[in-house]
Amino acid sequence: MKIEKTEKRITVVTDGDFDLKVCPELKALLAVDLKHDRSIHVCFDLRKTSFIDSSGLGLILWVYKETAPYGGKVSVVNVTASAEKLFDVAGLSRLLNIRRKGRERLG
Amino acid sequence: MKIEKTEKRITVVTDGDFDLKVCPELKALLAVDLKHDRSIHVCFDLRKTSFIDSSGLGLILWVYKETAPYGGKVSVVNVTASAEKLFDVAGLSRLLNIRRKGRERLG
Amino acid sequence: MDKQENYVKLEFYAKDQNVAIARLATAAFAGEIGFSLSDIEEIKVAVSEGVSNAIIHGYGGDESRLVEVTLTVEKNLFKLEIKDDGVGIADIKKAMEPTYSSVAERMGLGFVFMESFMDTLNVHSSLNCGTVLLMTRRCPHL
């Protein structure tokens, strides 16, 4: 997992499994950043993520809820077809900016 | 798994696991070929093999025993460091022509 | 025995790192049956949701408790059973409603995903006796 921060954006590159196991730690890390600035753009880059389930989606939705009222933005890029289906079933495709191939890259 | 035959050589490209599961079928296929010509060169190309254990090694040794007395030859190419250790512990490195990076390629 | 018929049972501590182990074993089991890669992705989500629920809801974080995942295939039907001996579910119908969750930070989509990605889902549960999920999915015609 890799988190990159600029003044306007936090990019989270999760690798491997984005499931129950990684969520508490990632949430704690992000909570610290969001305390400073809730109007930030948080981009989840799933290029290295081999698996995501409702625990991962829940974390992304949590970031959305923390930032949206303050003018923040959440995007999810490099989403596989399988993961896209989860976002669709969850009804998150309407709330979040989800892209199969992201122009927004880390580094 | 892919088997390629020329008049002088049989090249076997095993993929995935070279274990108990694949050995009976592979042995049956090779037995047919060896019936025709035991002086042939059989090359096992492990480039796509992610795992091998004593069942796989046993099959290779069986081919050696079937061909060596008739002037045949067995080589094993594109062997990973982990797999090489097995051939060493088994004492097969002396009997067979084993190479980390094979010049002998399929096709 | 029928060549395809198979049975694998896993039993493990209710630890979050074991969700991945259950998922991997289930994916390998489904792969042997001949499910496609995209089918397997869906089956992985189903097992992951069920096992996560057992850990979080069933046992509420008590890692010393045991979760059981049973995989069987018989007569072209893949069965996935997930069992805990935890707190159980008082109102199964309510628990299965989309977006209902007893935990504030969760999405309440576990059952939705299990239902979406498997052909059938049956939930048996009683308070303080635990929960059994039984899911099935037709095998691909090979």
Add this chain to the structure above:
Amino acid sequence: MDKQENYVKLEFYAKDQNVAIARLATAAFAGEIGFSLSDIEEIKVAVSEGVSNAIIHGYGGDESRLVEVTLTVEKNLFKLEIKDDGVGIADIKKAMEPTYSSVAERMGLGFVFMESFMDTLNVHSSLNCGTVLLMTRRCPHL
């Protein structure tokens, strides 16, 4: 419970396709402990040899019988137990000799590999009661 402490048990039909499932689950379990990729390759060989032996020798191809693989980690020690209720081994010492095999086409190197790749190997067996292999390997210092 200690963060690293863990327990996963698998029980499965004595079918050759289940060797890969046991191997994958064991590799994932060992990976969680922090074993390196090359350590994991060795551990995969050990579990593969033990399970293959249970299937071939213990049950002689009767696929309806059950093999058990138990993975535990406790106090920095990884334990791998493989159990069958098959024919058992009459002379354990002889069975463990390098290149000894009761089956003509096999190499007799299963025990050699298990001993080479794990720190300890203990074999318990009695005729017609089955065989239990207990292997251990020290965990890496993290």
